Amino acid sequence: MADLETFRAETRAWLEANCPAEMRTPITRDADVCWGGRKAKLSEAQRLWMDRMGGRGWTVPEWPAEYGGGGLSKDEAKVLDSEMRRIKARSPLSSFGIWMLGPALLKYGNEAQKKEHLPKIARGEIRWCQGYSEPGAGSDLASLRTSAEDKGDHYLVNGQKVWTSYADKADWIFCLVRTDPSVAKHLGISFLLFDMASPGVSTSPIKLISGASPFCQTFFDNVQVPKENLMGQAGKGWDIAKYLLTHEREMIGGSDSTGGGMQGGVSQVARRQIGLDAAILADTGLRTDIVRHEINAWAFALTMERVKDEAKAGQGVGALSSMLKYYGTELNKDRMQLLMSINGSDGLTWEGPGEGEGDLARHWLRSRANSIEGGTSEINLNIIAKRVLELPGA
Amino acid sequence: MALVLTDDQKMIRESADGFFKTEAPVSQHRHLRDTADATGFDRATWAKMAEMGFAGVLVPEEYGGAGFGHVAAGLIMEAIGRNLSAAPMLSTAVLGTTALVAGGSSEQQAKYLPLIAEGKRLFALAADEAARHNPAHVTTTATPSGNGFRLNGVKGFVLDGHVADTLIVAARTSGEDKDKDGITLFLVDAKAAGVSNERRSMVDSRNAARVTLADVQVDGADVLGAVGGGFAILEKILDAGRACLAAEMLGVSSESFVKTIDYLKQRDQFGQKIGTFQALQHRAAHLFCEVELARSATLRALVALDEKDDRASLFASLAKAKSGEVAKLATNEGVQMHGGIGMTDDFDIGFYMKRARAAQETFGDIAFHGDRLARLMGY
Numbered sequence: 210m211a212d213l214e215t216f217r218a219e220t221r222a223w224l225e226a227n228c229p230a231e232m233r234t235p236i237t238r239d240a241d242v243c244w245g246g247r248k249a250k251l252s253e254a255q256r257l258w259m260d261r262m263g264g265r266g267w268t269v270p271e272w273p274a275e276y277g278g279g280g281l282s283k284d285e286a287k288v289l290d291s292e293m294r295r296i297k298a299r300s301p302l303s304s305f306g307i308w309m310l311g312p313a314l315l316k317y318g319n320e321a322q323k324k325e326h327l328p329k330i331a332r333g334e335i336r337w338c339q340g341y342s343e344p345g346a347g348s349d350l351a352s353l354r355t356s357a358e359d360k361g362d363h364y365l366v367n368g369q370k371v372w373t374s375y376a377d378k379a380d381w382i383f384c385l386v387r388t389d390p391s392v393a394k395h396l397g398i399s400f401l402l403f404d405m406a407s408p409g410v411s412t413s414p415i416k417l418i419s420g421a422s423p424f425c426q427t428f429f430d431n432v433q434v435p436k437e438n439l440m441g442q443a444g445k446g447w448d449i450a451k452y453l454l455t456h457e458r459e460m461i462g463g464s465d466s467t468g469g470g471m472q473g474g475v476s477q478v479a480r481r482q483i484g485l486d487a488a489i490l491a492d493t494g495l496r497t498d499i500v501r502h503e504i505n506a507w508a509f510a511l512t513m514e515r516v517k518d519e520a521k522a523g524q525g526v527g528a529l530s531s532m533l534k535y536y537g538t539e540l541n542k543d544r545m546q547l548l549m550s551i552n553g554s555d556g557l558t559w560e561g562p563g564e565g566e567g568d569l570a571r572h573w574l575r576s577r578a579n580s581i582e583g584g585t586s587e588i589n590l591n592i593i594a595k596r597v598l599e600l601p602g603a
Numbered sequence: 604m605a606l607v608l609t610d611d612q613k614m615i616r617e618s619a620d621g622f623f624k625t626e627a628p629v630s631q632h633r634h635l636r637d638t639a640d641a642t643g644f645d646r647a648t649w650a651k652m653a654e655m656g657f658a659g660v661l662v663p664e665e666y667g668g669a670g671f672g673h674v675a676a677g678l679i680m681e682a683i684g685r686n687l688s689a690a691p692m693l694s695t696a697v698l699g700t701t702a703l704v705a706g707g708s709s710e711q712q713a714k715y716l717p718l719i720a721e722g723k724r725l726f727a728l729a730a731d732e733a734a735r736h737n738p739a740h741v742t743t744t745a746t747p748s749g750n751g752f753r754l755n756g757v758k759g760f761v762l763d764g765h766v767a768d769t770l771i772v773a774a775r776t777s778g779e780d781k782d783k784d785g786i787t788l789f790l791v792d793a794k795a796a797g798v799s800n801e802r803r804s805m806v807d808s809r810n811a812a813r814v815t816l817a818d819v820q821v822d823g824a825d826v827l828g829a830v831g832g833g834f835a836i837l838e839k840i841l842d843a844g845r846a847c848l849a850a851e852m853l854g855v856s857s858e859s860f861v862k863t864i865d866y867l868k869q870r871d872q873f874g875q876k877i878g879t880f881q882a883l884q885h886r887a888a889h890l891f892c893e894v895e896l897a898r899s900a901t902l903r904a905l906v907a908l909d910e911k912d913d914r915a916s917l918f919a920s921l922a923k924a925k926s927g928e929v930a931k932l933a934t935n936e937g938v939q940m941h942g943g944i945g946m947t948d949d950f951d952i953g954f955y956m957k958r959a960r961a962a963q964e965t966f967g968d969i970a971f972h973g974d975r976l977a978r979l980m981g982y
Contacts, residue, residue: 499982587885601878
């Protein structure tokens, strides 16, 4: 404990000395989020903060130091987190490499791959995107058809990915490809890592019902990928894909913008917009809808808290990520619909002279994808039926 | 305190589960109903519950209780919910004990708490006066008389009221109907002159009585807490009851769910198990999530009571609302997915639906607690 207090004191002093003042202000615009990568357009302060934190491995505090991580214990990482919160420091780096690929690399990558890729993720040098869905492979992801033909020293990749978030801004892609079309669909899939600057890779953005989006279509036309870029064994890519999806679902289901930590948020907005009449919300019908939502949101947040506590105590609920993803995203859609109702006709604005006008309608429309991306609600219910309830034929 | 059971609590859960499964299973509930048992529960079982420390689960150790706390009381109530065990656990061990602990003088506590722990005295809360729960709606009057008060009024839905030895009566000593100030609680001997009760046979075959108080003379020493200050104590009694009812309904939901999943794995139609149908799988998976949410909300409410958290009322309402909603869903789905057999009296699933209905109505349903939560949160 004394060691931890020493660590806290040192961390506090280092953060005070090294976190630029601009990085202690709230994030208000997309450009405030630092994603890193070769194409990143960063402010001087963002660059400085990312480099300083990345240099210590504190962008990924718990990764091993030999791979560019901070090598911190869980308790030390908690101290770092609380010290960053104390000075309201922004996250130095947002990255699919940190959230998604990194954990899979640590588990399935070989030594050379870990040494090559993890430090660059930690320092924000390389930005990654995920090549999973295809036009013909959504919920039935394992039916994907992008092919990787074995050409001796390299794979020749041909096909098309869709819903590739930030493909146009990413430097590298982790990609599911079919290396063996002759076996059962789950068994012929491999996990490839390659440079988006490779000849034959092209992207085009997708416009959504909510307007411009980070999603792209990504095309591969005779892309040559060195054999050493295969992660894990050929034909074992589906195991990695599932492992990674579990991380993604927990992240989506548990994020502040969906399920967790938002009790009272909707009613606060309603109080401001609608006002009170004799100490209760002036619109009693809407009040009932709001409180029903907040009961569920609160019970969900408590469930997140309980499963964390149970995990610490070595207990656990099965198919947790599916439950959190399903319930959290359905709640968020409900929340956005309520916010639209609370704002009435004001919420319908698409464009206007003021700052932020049209944001609500866009956020509402964007929220409809929550229960589609990363595994639809229906797919997650299938997984619960199969793994937890063990229903026949599920 | 983390939202996870301690080793001691896990032991209580195991012993409660084992006890009610063998000593007070659904078949006992069915027998009590079919024989129109005059007591409505089995006194021998209650005596054993006292021996197990269940009756005194909330009674402090200095008064001969187990003092295990609310999380433990909730685990016992959950086991009761799973087995539909009839016992005066709520009326006496939860409501009676909380009334005395929250509002009783040291003389009252010394007199009654050991008797509760020993299973030798039954209590009943006589608060509600209208069909829809509204604890400030008190028109029963208490007018000064002799060295005490004279009570007049009618109380409905008094759980275990027809067998109770002592009634906890909410009466008005001042103010208007629905004022929170001016309500006073009294400990009234059920055999006192002027007390009469009429047992009501309820849909869930549990006990409830309509209690009439006609010029009932009570002593000044039988006032529970301060004159005119009874509402705050009543809220504490009710919040403990609500959290424990949430736990009982969690037991009702989870057992109904387990029975339903089992049935989906057994029943053949169209040449296959009905559990293979996605229309049923998705509803079952959704229900699984809902039961988990009810469990979290319920545990939080019980922990809040044990920690004397400022937000105990808020969490009690959250748990009662959520667990009630889930119990309704779980038992509705239970009957529906069982199909025709689910509608038969021979089959137990209907008992769960009946108990869920009555437990939801007790001390406020989701409409009541939704309103209360919103008010507590400032809207």
